[in-house]
């Protein structure tokens with residue numbers, strides 16, 4: 001099906017993008033990789049009168065290492081993240097997610113900024129950014145502001161972005177020396193969204209867990225921190241008992257619904273299993289047993 005008619009803008013500067021968004025509040029939307037917004041238009045689920053492409057705006061695609069973390073431009077495509085040695089070395093949890101995200105065709109055009117701004121609870125990158133404690137830079141008429149990943153996702157397809165704001169950068173802080181993370185995704189075929197997925201990032205203090213962030217995909221209206229599960233790990237020795245307790249907390253505090261991917265109880269059981277797997281993998285990457 002063809003999309004409804006829209007006016008297309010391809011500005012070359014970010015200020016111009018913001019001006020157009022501000023001129024048509026709520027009616028103009030950003031076009032990044034188009035992998036979510038174009039299918040919505042073509043299926044006529046959405047009608048958007050003004051599309052503002054970011055493709056001609058220079059300087060929005062980069063992965064840069066700084067002294068305190070890694071900065072990623074919002075127009076960086078998923079396959080650049082997947083193939084980045086810096087990401088593999090510093091944030092294997094992000095590599096786990098990008099190598100399993102959709103298929104190579106989608107990864108070659110879909111962007112990190114689009115994946116996050118779309119706020120689909122089935123998208124893989126929100127949970128990973130929440131687990132990593134990332135901060136997002138949003139630019140609007142009044143300048144820039146920073147929002148933590150955990151506060152960015154307000155509801156299904158709803159974020160903290162104001163209508164005239166653009167997500168320009170993702171800033172992932174380095175964790176301590178003995179830290180590691182993992183993203184485990186359970187899906188029914190190679191290219192699809194997950195039945196359930198979980199992101200775990202840990203920091204160790206000797207044998208004990210100093211810091212833990214856990215977030216899920218596809219099993220709640222929005223991705224968010226699983227604080228009860230995190231509490232089961234923090235301060236504990238990460239033995240089988242603590243890991244099982246945290247996995248059980250993730251399974252009970254999620255809100256999966258029965259659908260074509262499977263019944264609710266099945267999804268809770270998947271969550272319990274993949275959380276155990278993700279914690280064990282994160283622990284091993286952090287240099288624990």
Ligand SMILES: Cc1cc2nc3c(=O)[nH]c(=O)nc-3n(C[C@H](O)[C@H](O)[C@H](O)COP(=O)(O)OP(=O)(O)OC[C@H]3O[C@@H](n4cnc5c(N)ncnc54)[C@H](O)[C@@H]3O)c2cc1C
Pocket residue numbers: 029030031032033034035036037038039074075100101102103106109110111112113114115117118120122123124125161165166167168191192193194
């Ligand atoms: C067949 C298929 C399978 C898929 N499977 C998966 C999967 O397994 N896992 C997964 O995570 N995703 C999956 N996706 C979704 C894919 O990752 C999309 O690329 C992503 O959701 C949107 O990124 P985009 O760059 O294409 O954004 P677009 O589609 O261009 O935009 C999406 C939304 O974000 C807004 N937006 C985009 N960039 C910005 C910005 N910088 N600032 C403010 N707003 C912005 C747009 O206005 C729009 O509302 C799949 C898509 C397809 C087509």
